[in-house]
Amino acid sequence: MKQIPLSMTPEERKATFAIAGVFATRMLGLFMIFPVFAIFAHQAFAEATGTQIGLAMGIYGLTQALLQIPFGLASDKWGRKPLIIGGMLVFAIGSVICAVAPDMETMIFGRAVQGMGAVAAVLTALVADLVREPLRLRAMSIVGMTIGLSFTLSLILGPILSQFWGVRGIFWAIAALAVIGMLLVIFVVPTPKTHKFQREAEVDPRMIGEVLRHPQLLRLDFGVFSLHAMLTAMFVVVPLLIAHKAGLDTQHHWKLYLPVMLLSFLLMVPFIIQAESKGRMKQIFIGAIATLGLVNIAFNLVAPGYWSLFILLMVFFTAFNLLEASLPSLVVKLAPPDKKGTASGVYSTSQFLGAALGGALGGWLYQYYGMEAVFWGVALLSLLWLGVAITMEKPQPLSIASIPIPFAVTETNKTLVELLISEQPGVAAAVVVPEENTAYVKIDRKVTNEVILGEVLEDSNEDKDVKDGERR
Numbered sequence: 222m223k224q225i226p227l228s229m230t231p232e233e234r235k236a237t238f239a240i241a242g243v244f245a246t247r248m249l250g251l252f253m254i255f256p257v258f259a260i261f262a263h264q265a266f267a268e269a270t271g272t273q274i275g276l277a278m279g280i281y282g283l284t285q286a287l288l289q290i291p292f293g294l295a296s297d298k299w300g301r302k303p304l305i306i307g308g309m310l311v312f313a314i315g316s317v318i319c320a321v322a323p324d325m326e327t328m329i330f331g332r333a334v335q336g337m338g339a340v341a342a343v344l345t346a347l348v349a350d351l352v353r354e355p356l357r358l359r360a361m362s363i364v365g366m367t368i369g370l371s372f373t374l375s376l377i378l379g380p381i382l383s384q385f386w387g388v389r390g391i392f393w394a395i396a397a398l399a400v401i402g403m404l405l406v407i408f409v410v411p412t413p414k415t416h417k418f419q420r421e422a423e424v425d426p427r428m429i430g431e432v433l434r435h436p437q438l439l440r441l442d443f444g445v446f447s448l449h450a451m452l453t454a455m456f457v458v459v460p461l462l463i464a465h466k467a468g469l470d471t472q473h474h475w476k477l478y479l480p481v482m483l484l485s486f487l488l489m490v491p492f493i494i495q496a497e498s499k500g501r502m503k504q505i506f507i508g509a510i511a512t513l514g515l516v517n518i519a520f521n522l523v524a525p526g527y528w529s530l531f532i533l534l535m536v537f538f539t540a541f542n543l544l545e546a547s548l549p550s551l552v553v554k555l556a557p558p559d560k561k562g563t564a565s566g567v568y569s570t571s572q573f574l575g576a577a578l579g580g581a582l583g584g585w586l587y588q589y590y591g592m593e594a595v596f597w598g599v600a601l602l603s604l605l606w607l608g609v610a611i612t613m614e615k616p617q618p619l620s621i622a623s624i625p626i627p628f629a630v631t632e633t634n635k636t637l638v639e640l641l642i643s644e645q646p647g648v649a650a651a652v653v654v655p656e657e658n659t660a661y662v663k664i665d666r667k668v669t670n671e672v673i674l675g676e677v678l679e680d681s682n683e684d685k686d687v688k689d690g691e692r693r
Contacts, residue, residue: 228356232351233353236410236411239405239410240351241364244367246399247399252379255278259278259457260471266328270588275587278584282336283577284334285337286571289339289566296416297423309400309403312334313396315332315333315334315335316331316393345361350413365549420562422561422565423562437614443571446572454598462530467526467530488539505543509543510607511607512539513603514603516540518597554620561621620664621664622662624660625658626638626659645673646669648664648674649663649665650663660678
């Protein structure tokens with residue numbers, strides 16, 4: 222099989238790593254407070270309630286969910302860089318509000334402002350602008366790994382920085398990270414020559430309804446909603462549990478998180494290999510969801526101490542990281558070929574809404590019913606997700622690619638071109654978009670790729686019947 226004979230140009234590598242750096246500054250900013258905020262809020266604000274603490278932790282997700290799609294659409298009109306710089310500036314302002322907040326109400330407002338800098342969708346579109354189509358999957362993999370590492374690093378850095386600067390100092394550091402992100406965009410990230418709509422990376426509002434009616438994608442949307450609701454709800458009480466039962470001050474929580482996160486990544490790798498290479502994605506996916514529920518039940522049944530919390534958190538984050546890595550891949554495998562960007566946008570919105578509801582619900586349960594209620598609530602949510610996921614269809618090893626068509630596509634020949642592509646080995650589905658003169662295909666990359674299909678279309682360029690829309 223002919224391989225894609227391309228490697229990233231220096232400018233594409235520069236763009237990919239710079240955009241990954243911007244993502245990292247934002248991820249660190251959102252999550253560094255997770256392991257320390259609950260304890261800080263109890264100490265700094267005597268009147269703080271559990272519900273307020275949960276709201277402060279998760280409300281960024283609500284504003285991000287509401288604004289990320291409008292940000293992406295606005296960037297098609299006004300350009301990627303201005304929107305990203307503006308969003309990072311808003312994020313910095315929200316961080317400063319949190320740093321000087323005199324009460325919990327102001328803290329909640331500041332976290333909401335942080336979420337209003339909803340630049341994730343614009344950054345993804347910028348990758349599509351600056352990296353050629355055959356290499357975008359590689360570029361997004363680099364960005365995805367950076368996001369995962371940033372989340373892990375945030376759980377370790379938060380307690381360490383609180384030891385020297387306090388939690389208010391962390392918010393000042395987050396504001397500084399936002400400024401660093403802006404500088405990366407201004408001086409390092411290349412400026413795209415065009416900023417046209419990127420179907421593979423952006424939401425098409427006309428397709429949102431169809432995506433919301435897609436039963437397989439809805440299962441994944443509920444899944445990521447549940448996963449991030451669990452995470453945010455748990456962090457309302459886990460730092461308190463570590464402080465009170467594991468004998469670690471807030472500043473030393475990193476001594477627990479560091480080995481937990483490192484081991485969870487190592488333990489996750491064999492499962493990823495089994496899922497992707499051995500075709501056991503659904504079984505491992507279902508098993509990871511069940512593990513989340515069992516771990517949260519165990520939080521209530523096992524006597525809390527350093528080693529019991531260590532083991533429970535290690536197992537939790539092994540399952541969490543496995544699901545966090547698998548869900549975006551499943552969206553691509555199950556989405557219609559011309560709706561990848563829209564499916565991913567709805568998926569991301571579900572993720573942020575989950576964080577918002579998880580924080581509020583976790584805080585409410587903690588305030589009125591105690592720590593145990595939070596873990597029982599998370600276990601119940603995992604059971605609901607398990608029921609939804611069991612009926613998921615078995616995912617196939619497919620990815621989505623776009624192929625420029627070397628002749629004019631009209632409504633007359635559109636169907637014949639789709640049929641021509643769909644008949645090729647390794648092609649599961651094909652959709653031609655005449656206004657873009659592009660074919661969007663779901664392919665098994667072990668069988669075919671963009672080069673082979675591009676050559677098929679080049680050959681058909683000589684076929685007058687195909688171009689005219691007539692089948693010989």
